[in-house]
Amino acid sequence: MSVIDQIFEKAKQNPQKVAFPEALNEKMMEAAYQAGENGYIYPVLIGNPEEIGKTIQERGYNADVFTIVDIKEETYKHSLIERYIALPETRLKEKALNRRMADALQYAMVMQAVGDVDVTFAGIDYTTGDVLLAGQMIIGLKPGIATISSIGLCDIPGFNGSEGSLLAVGDSAVCTNPNAEQLASIAISACDTVKSLLDWQPRCAMVSYSTLGSGQGELIDKVTEAVKIANELRPDLDIDGEFQLDAAISPAVAAKKVKRESAVAGKANVIIWPDLNVGNVAVKLIQQFGKADAYGPMLQGFNKVICDCSRGAPVSELVGNIVISAVRAAGSK
Known part of the structure; x- marks a missing residue:
C-alpha cells in the first residue's frame, strides 16, 4: 500500500469537517464532492445556499453529501462571533469580526477557530496571500512559532x-x-x-x-x-x-x-x-x-490546519491535498 493510500485509509477511519469558502468553483466543488462521497471528509460549503444548491443540482451531485452554511444567516453568525471573541488571545473585536465575516474565507476560519469545522481549504479563487493573512489574523500561530x-x-x-x-x-x-x-x-x-x-x-x-x-x-x-x-x-x-x-x-x-x-x-x-x-x-x-x-506543500505553523492549494492543480491532486489536510487535523487533536 502506497503512502497516499495509507493516508486515505486513515482519513476514512476518522473523517473531519472541511470548510470550502470557494464553494461555487467548479474544480473545488468536484474535489469536495469526491472526498465527501468516498467518506474521507464531511464537506461544508460556505456561501449563498440558493446558488450553491442550484449548482449542486446542475452538476448532478447528491446534495446529502454536503453541509451548506448560509454566510448571511444572522443567528448562527452571531453565535460564531460570540464564541470567537470569548476565546483567549483573540485579536478581533465584535465589530471588526462582523465586517470580516462578509468574506467566505474569513467566515470559514472563524468556524474553524471555534471548532465547528476542522480544516479550511482554499486557494483557487483566493490568493496565497489572502489565505496566509486571514490565517494569521483569525487562526493565529502556535505558541513558540515565529513564522508560517x-x-x-x-x-x-x-x-x-x-x-x-x-x-x-x-x-x-x-x-x-x-x-x-x-x-x-x-x-x-x-x-x-x-x-x-x-x-x-x-x-x-x-x-x-x-x-x-x-x-x-x-x-x-x-x-x-x-x-x-x-x-x-x-x-x-x-x-x-x-x-x-x-x-x-x-x-x-x-x-x-x-x-x-x-x-x-x-x-x-x-x-x-x-x-x-x-x-x-x-x-x-x-x-x-x-x-x-x-x-504538498502543506502549510504549517498555524494553530489549526489551513490549506492553500495550487490553483492549477487537477481535481485528483486537490482531493489528495484535502485528505492530507483532514488527516493532519485529526492527528493534531
Whole structure:
C-alpha cells in the first residue's frame, strides 16, 4: 500500500469537517464532492445556499453529501462571533469580526477557530496571500512559532532511508530566507506535522554545506543557531545539525563525519533546508532526477490546519491535498 493510500485509509477511519469558502468553483466543488462521497471528509460549503444548491443540482451531485452554511444567516453568525471573541488571545473585536465575516474565507476560519469545522481549504479563487493573512489574523500561530512555513512529503524510488522511500522536506515553498529563529520554527512545525500525518517519531536534520563545523561562515552560523533555539524550545524533539545532506540520511556517511552521539545523523526522516533557494532547487532535483512523487506543500505553523492549494492543480491532486489536510487535523487533536 502506497503512502497516499495509507493516508486515505486513515482519513476514512476518522473523517473531519472541511470548510470550502470557494464553494461555487467548479474544480473545488468536484474535489469536495469526491472526498465527501468516498467518506474521507464531511464537506461544508460556505456561501449563498440558493446558488450553491442550484449548482449542486446542475452538476448532478447528491446534495446529502454536503453541509451548506448560509454566510448571511444572522443567528448562527452571531453565535460564531460570540464564541470567537470569548476565546483567549483573540485579536478581533465584535465589530471588526462582523465586517470580516462578509468574506467566505474569513467566515470559514472563524468556524474553524471555534471548532465547528476542522480544516479550511482554499486557494483557487483566493490568493496565497489572502489565505496566509486571514490565517494569521483569525487562526493565529502556535505558541513558540515565529513564522508560517510549509513541508512536503517525497516518495523517492530507490531511496532506502529510515522510513523506506519516504522523506519529509521543508521549507520549499513559503519562507524565502529565514533567520535562525524562523528556521527553528520551521523545524519544530515540520516535526509536529509529520507526527500528526504519519505517526512517525521525527528525526529532524537541519542541513547546510557543513557537517558539525567542517565549514565556516555566516550561512552555517544561522543553521547552528537554529538548532540551538529549536532544542531549547522543544527538548522533546530530536532536532540536530548542522549536517550535510549525506550525513543526515546515510548511516555510512554519518559514521565517518559525525563523531558524537546523535539520534538524527544517518537516519533523518525530516530535512530542513537553510533557505528557499536550496529548498526549491532540491525538490526539483528530487522530482526530475529521482522521479519522486512530492505531496504538498502543506502549510504549517498555524494553530489549526489551513490549506492553500495550487490553483492549477487537477481535481485528483486537490482531493489528495484535502485528505492530507483532514488527516493532519485529526492527528493534531
